[in-house]
Amino acid sequence: MSPEIxxxxxxxxxxxxxxxxxxDLYEAAYSVRMPMMLKGPTGCGKTRFIEYMxxxxxxxxITVACxxxxxxxxxxxxxxxxxxxxRWQDGPLAIAARFGAICYLDEVVEARQDTTVVIHPLTDARRVLPLEKKGELVQAHPDFQIVISYNPGYQSLMKDLKQxxxxxxxxxxxxxxxxxxxxxxxxxxxxxxxxIAGKLVSIAERARNLKGHGLDEGISTRMLIYAGSLITKGVEPLAACHMTLVRPITDDPDMRDALDAAVSTFF
Incomplete structure (x- = not known):
């Protein structure tokens, strides 16, 4: 394997x-180099999953934050x-295609639609990447796979993937x-x-029930790990929860009071 990859x-x-x-499903998809889409809310483990796989x-x-x-x-x-x-410098997608990496486009819906179109020739039977400025056609390495992550909760007419x-x-x-x-x-x-971990999860579950009723997103697993990490370092649980679970997701005073009350129920 080259030092570059x-x-x-x-x-x-x-x-x-x-x-x-x-x-098991992902391994089967990789065995036929099927392009894959990981769908789910922010902080639920999509990126950790692809790192593990x-x-x-x-x-x-090769991960690209779109x-x-x-x-x-x-x-x-x-x-x-x-x-x-x-001199020509390959971008992350070209490097992945040349050398046989998994290219992970994180939150691909954030990218402009004219940008995401460049992945189309890599996601069908052609498996090629045209470098139009260079006049080169890169044939994807047999090990190459493209994976995108996508949060359906952020769908809108302005920000959605084309069919x-x-x-x-x-x-x-x-x-x-x-x-x-x-x-x-x-x-x-x-x-x-x-x-303590169970209490943190219970707080998150209450907050997730408020999604669409004042909250755009619920408390993610990632945020619970932040809270737990602070508690492990000796931070008082109430303060840790206010800092990592409540303040980041809302500025609405009533919603903050509701979430603070949920935290106080368990701690």
């Missing part, structure tokens, strides 16, 4: 708690000017785990007791 290997096993049959399969993982300013050149590459003149894009992917649905599994995850990741 070797840096993207996931060397240490990421902790991932299997919830259903998602690992890249480690399990022994494949390099945003509305991202251009097609940011993905495929561009000419750069240096002391010796102009012509969606139908190129297989999809796995992710959600926040069941109470006992999420408790296990929080306890493992933070070192708090199972009792």
């Amino acid at each position: 070797d840096q993207y290997l996931v060397r240490n096993m990421p902790y991932y708690r299997t919830v259903a049959d998602e690992v 890249a480690w399990k399969l022994g494949k390099p993982l 945003n509305e300013d991202m251009t097609a050149s940011d993905l495929v590459g561009r000419f750069l000017l240096d002391a010796s003149g102009t 012509s894009t969606k139908q190129r992917f297989g999809a796995l649905d992710f959600n926040y785990p069941a109470h006992d599994i999420e408790t296990e995850i929080v306890a493992h990741e933070t070192g708090v007791s199972v009792e």
Whole structure:
């Protein structure tokens, strides 16, 4: 494996708690190099899952955090000017296609639609990436796979994937785990007791019931891990919860009071 791609290997096993049959289904999809879409709310484990699968399969993982300013050149590459003149520099998608990495486009719906169109030739039988500025056609490496993550909760007419894009992917649905599994995850990741982890999960479950009733998003597993990490460091649980679970997700005084009351119920 070349040094250029070797840096993207996931060397240490990421902790991932299997919830259903998602690992087996993903392995089957990878065996036929099916492009995959991971759908689910923010902070529910989509990125950790793909890191775990890249480690399990022994494949390099190149992650791109998509945003509305991202251009097609940011993905495929561009000419750069240096002391010796102009040179071509591959973008992350081109590197993944050349060397056989998994390319993970995180929150792809944030990217402009004219940018996401560049992935189309890689997600059908052609498996090619045209570098139009360079006049090159990159044939995807046999190990190459493209994976996107997508939060259906943020769908709107302005920010949604085209059907012509969606139908190129297989999809796995992710959600926040069941109470006992999420408790296990929080306890493992933070070192708090199972009792405290369970209380944090119960707070999150109450907040998730408010989604669409004053909250755009519920409290994620990631946020619970932040709270547990602070508690492990000796921060008083009420203060840790206010800082990591309540203040980040709402500025509405009434909603904050409701969430603070939920925290006070358990701590």
